[in-house]
Amino acid sequence: MLVGGSLWGKWVQTNLLKRKSFWEVKESSHIGSWIFRKMLKMRSVAKTFYMKAVGNERHTSFWYDKWTELGVMSDLLGDRGVMDLGIRREATVEEALCNNRRRKRHRRVLLNDIEKELEIIKAKQRADVKDVDLWRGNMRFKQKFSTHLTWQLTRAPGAQCTWSRGIWFSQTNPKFAFMAWLALRDRLTTMDRVSNWSQDVDTACVLCKNATETKKHIFFECSFSSRIWETITKGILLNIYSTSWDDIIRLITNQFMEKKKRFALRYAFQTALYMICTERNKRRHGEQPRPLLVLAKLIDKAIKNKLSLVQSKGVRGLEGILQYWFGTRM
Numbered sequence: 001m002l003v004g005g006s007l008w009g010k011w012v013q014t015n016l017l018k019r020k021s022f023w024e025v026k027e028s029s030h031i032g033s034w035i036f037r038k039m040l041k042m043r044s045v046a047k048t049f050y051m052k053a054v055g056n057e058r059h060t061s062f063w064y065d066k067w068t069e070l071g072v073m074s075d076l077l078g079d080r081g082v083m084d085l086g087i088r089r090e091a092t093v094e095e096a097l098c099n100n101r102r103r104k105r106h107r108r109v110l111l112n113d114i115e116k117e118l119e120i121i122k123a124k125q126r127a128d129v130k131d132v133d134l135w136r137g138n139m140r141f142k143q144k145f146s147t148h149l150t151w152q153l154t155r156a157p158g159a160q161c162t163w164s165r166g167i168w169f170s171q172t173n174p175k176f177a178f179m180a181w182l183a184l185r186d187r188l189t190t191m192d193r194v195s196n197w198s199q200d201v202d203t204a205c206v207l208c209k210n211a212t213e214t215k216k217h218i219f220f221e222c223s224f225s226s227r228i229w230e231t232i233t234k235g236i237l238l239n240i241y242s243t244s245w246d247d248i249i250r251l252i253t254n255q256f257m258e259k260k261k262r263f264a265l266r267y268a269f270q271t272a273l274y275m276i277c278t279e280r281n282k283r284r285h286g287e288q289p290r291p292l293l294v295l296a297k298l299i300d301k302a303i304k305n306k307l308s309l310v311q312s313k314g315v316r317g318l319e320g321i322l323q324y325w326f327g328t329r330m
């Protein structure tokens, strides 16, 4: 997210994290959007998938990035470690290795192991090579991130998951896919779930104000969201069109659907889900509701932008996908 150099990643870095590390921000923090806070909550899982490789160590946090097989320093040593090692909290690995630092002797075995590791890293340090981000693969860490492989590695071995291919596919938007994944795993904080642990909450749907807010209601039984779903996908699905969550999941996971149709439908599903969720959250927080047509237009525009990008990349099987989209508008 942050290392890919995406616009969103840069925005998060500048406005939300400021000088802090993504791994350092407190989970109870109120910064950022709902989805950003969900990401903070998933860090313990994400952490096992990411590490830094030795280079000049200039952009690797000593305390919060994983730069050694021993683990992440802040997890291993806690707050006391800062004092024990005499390395400040904001230090990069380069700073920790800085010239004048002499190896100390400690009473704790772990601290001595870390000192040893620092010496090994110092020997490998190369001023002309940048630090590299590595992602967990099947056997070892690799430079290329694969959503598919990461998904395979996060799920319980042997558990059959029929819907993953409808969520994690080539050219997807990770932010949208993540939200869809939460929905599929029943992890969205819809009001029917909130009422299980918190009493006296208003469980009415903020989009139509006419039913209890459940996942299946918002996607897409609700009179408000169903009209958006219809505008976006009726022309693609025609006689197999449905507003039922179970039907839609079956459709997006159907491998035999023609490739352009399948991509357009899957992407439309993620975009609609994400935008409707955002609208729902804004309304819950007292923001001015956006009219149905405005939201439908925004979703259509976001989809068209993606299809145009995919088309310009020349992805095999998706040639002319933008024209396909225009052809399905009713």
Ligand SMILES: [Zn+2]
Pocket: 205, 206, 207, 208, 209, 210, 211, 217, 218, 222, 223, 224
């Ligand atoms: Zn509703």
